[in-house]
Amino acid sequence: EAQVTQNPRYLITVTGKKLTVTCSQNMNHEYMSWYRQDPGLGLRQIYYSMNVEVTDKGDVPEGYKVSRKEKRNFPLILESPSPNQTSLYFCASSSTWVGSPEAFFGQGTRLTVV
């Protein structure tokens, strides 16, 4: 079954404690992205990757890092989380470009930073 898997689904952490949200896809997609969803703001892109070792900033990259060492994995790293990073996060992958109809989203990770 084609899917994008994020872990964990829920996470509560304290300010400043480094964390990683993993994302893995099994469709051999080149493109992967991270988004955050906040009330009244919709989904905003954090980072995207067009292929292995190729990453670029989205609209709200501050406070986040990503890496793309393998095609299937695209982890999101928060080196020093702050309360304003409390949000719902989605990973997405697609075969050609991010806006293609084939873009698949993970189920989301709800992060709370206290």
Add this chain to the structure above:
Amino acid sequence: DQQVKQNSPSLSVQEGRISILNCDYTNSMFDYFLWYKKYPAEGPTFLISISSIKDKNEDGRFTVFLNKSAKHLSLHIVPSQPGDSAVYFCAASDIQGAQKLVFGQGTRLTINP
């Protein structure tokens, strides 16, 4: 700077009637538009898309209309069914340039029996 706007946070429609969800954009470089549907505790799923070279695209009960001069698109669902109750996101992209989607704020559609 919200480049894609969905000005109606919520919409309530009776089952069997037409649902019309609206979306406006400001960036004239956008040339590909999509609608995503999201149920609670799930990720968004692709619903329908339209290229800027078209003004209408239809897929079953779902039709998207694009008015480039007004920078406006709409999603029509006919007839509306209870399973259509979800949050709908409009998204846009410039496929000639940045490889990313820009989303609207979303509209929560509720279909009443």
